[in-house]
Amino acid sequence: xxxxxxxxxxxxxxxxYHSRKKLASLSHELRKDMGIMQDxxxxxxxxxxxxxxxxxLSAMLKNESKKARKA
Numbered sequence: 001x002x003x004x005x006x007x008x009x010x011x012x013x014x015x016x017y018h019s020r021k022k023l024a025s026l027s028h029e030l031r032k033d034m035g036i037m038q039d040x041x042x043x044x045x046x047x048x049x050x051x052x053x054x055x056x057l058s059a060m061l062k063n064e065s066k067k068a069r070k071a
Contacts, residue, residue, distance in 0.1 A: 002064070006060065009057070010057060013057050017048060017052075017053045020044055020045060020047055020048030023036075023041070023045060023048070024048055
């Protein structure tokens with residue numbers, strides 16, 4: 001069961017990473033039409049790097065180790 005959750009978490013992290021990369025390539029006019037504010041755009045695009053991807057991937061491992069210690 002933990003393996004399935006781990007694979008799902010990895011998939012979600014990579015989807016977020018790719019979405020942020022695609023968001024960065026949108027033109028200003030298109031973002032304006034979609035209602036994406038500049039400050040939230042900058043925050044999300046800043047998260048679209050490999051370091052944040054690794055941080056998000058390792059977050060689940062940290063949470064699982066904390067749960068194991070409590071049990």
